[in-house]
Amino acid sequence: MATTTYNTTKLTLDDSAFTTTLNRKLGLPLPGLVNLHADLVRNDPLQYHTLLGDKECNEGEHNIRHRAAVNAVCTALNVTESCHIIVGDKNQHEEKFRRYNAGKTLDLGVIGGAPAGRNLLIENKVPSPMGKTHAQGQGTTALGGSVTSVGHRFAFGNTEEKLRHENLGCKQRGAPGQHALCHTTGKGFVKEKKGLYHDALKNQRATVIVAITESFGGICPELYSFYHKRGKKVRSKTLVDRTVYSRHRLAPKTFKRHHLLHLSVEVQRADANHINEQVLLARYCAVRKDKMDGGVGRSDSSDSHSSGSDSPDEGGDDDDGDDSRDALQDQCGAGPGDDTSEGAAA
Numbered sequence: 001m002a003t004t005t006y007n008t009t010k011l012t013l014d015d016s017a018f019t020t021t022l023n024r025k026l027g028l029p030l031p032g033l034v035n036l037h038a039d040l041v042r043n044d045p046l047q048y049h050t051l052l053g054d055k056e057c058n059e060g061e062h063n064i065r066h067r068a069a070v071n072a073v074c075t076a077l078n079v080t081e082s083c084h085i086i087v088g089d090k091n092q093h094e095e096k097f098r099r100y101n102a103g104k105t106l107d108l109g110v111i112g113g114a115p116a117g118r119n120l121l122i123e124n125k126v127p128s129p130m131g132k133t134h135a136q137g138q139g140t141t142a143l144g145g146s147v148t149s150v151g152h153r154f155a156f157g158n159t160e161e162k163l164r165h166e167n168l169g170c171k172q173r174g175a176p177g178q179h180a181l182c183h184t185t186g187k188g189f190v191k192e193k194k195g196l197y198h199d200a201l202k203n204q205r206a207t208v209i210v211a212i213t214e215s216f217g218g219i220c221p222e223l224y225s226f227y228h229k230r231g232k233k234v235r236s237k238t239l240v241d242r243t244v245y246s247r248h249r250l251a252p253k254t255f256k257r258h259h260l261l262h263l264s265v266e267v268q269r270a271d272a273n274h275i276n277e278q279v280l281l282a283r284y285c286a287v288r289k290d291k292m293d294g295g296v297g298r299s300d301s302s303d304s305h306s307s308g309s310d311s312p313d314e315g316g317d318d319d320d321g322d323d324s325r326d327a328l329q330d331q332c333g334a335g336p337g338d339d340t341s342e343g344a345a346a
């Protein structure tokens with residue numbers, strides 16, 4: 001019987017996705033947004049954040065990068081796992097997955113994949129650390145402490161605590177009547193919370209992993225540890241590795257490094273393609289609006305010419321807009337695809 005192999009050798013990004021990913025990591029403006037929001041930033045420099053792509057990242061279809069993460073983790077399981085693997089589908093009825101966890105449809109599950117033959121459930125999350133809201137974490141005396149956003153101090157500080165609290169829940173800490181938890185000192189009251197996987201953890205004794213991969217490609221410590229342990233089993237021949245590794249001399253040849261890189265690249269590719277699609281949609285809407293406005297202006301101009309009155313030359317305002325865009329591009333730097341080089345000008 002032939003052995004099934006899984007090709008995950010595509011560990012690179014195309015030009016457009018690479019440019020978007022690199023510019024976002026370096027805090028540089030995206031070329032498509034420079035042309036779109038040049039006048040806005042020129043009039044109000046505080047609106048510079050509109051050029052960075054955070055709005056486009058947080059809007060639209062988030063399932064694109066979530067599916068990419070689920071597929072990458074599922075591939076890492078398939079190449080080593082001999083147990084039955086299930087993939088959750090939130091569009092299907094919940095009764096199908098109630099036997100594994102009541103109240104929430106899981107993302108991935110390995111039947112008998114945890115110690116003592118228990119189930120291994122994986123909840124994939126692909127959040128963006130550049131969200132619109134900022135949690136202060138002050139809490140209240142009645143409800144106790146709450147999660148806080150400390151991404152400026154710790155890795156995953158804006159995402160991991162919130163997602164783990166939501167899915168795994170937490171035990172009570174302190175006593176009612178105390179002040180809310182102070183994140184600086186670690187003292188105070190925290191109210192008990194049952195997470196979305198409370199049934200799987202308490203009633204079925206399953207192992208639940210909250211697999212967080214941020215939109216910039218960062219992988220949380222819990223998921224990294226999961227890959228590390230699985231890689232050790234591959235090296236000790238406890239698990240059979242059916243991965244097709246890249247033949248490039250610089251590509252990783254070990255299970256952990258290869259599949260961690262594969263997961264990170266797939267998430268960044270999906271996020272960059274999603275942002276590029278949102279930028280193209282915004283530019284299309286802007287061009288269509290300009291054409292509609294221009295049509296009205298041309299009809300008014302033709303009426304004035306027919307009446308014999310003098311009218312200003314058309315395109316004067318557009319020239320000013322082009323000058324502002326060129327000035328902003330010179331300030332921000334031209335991106336790939338813009339014909340701003342001397343050769344292109346020639």
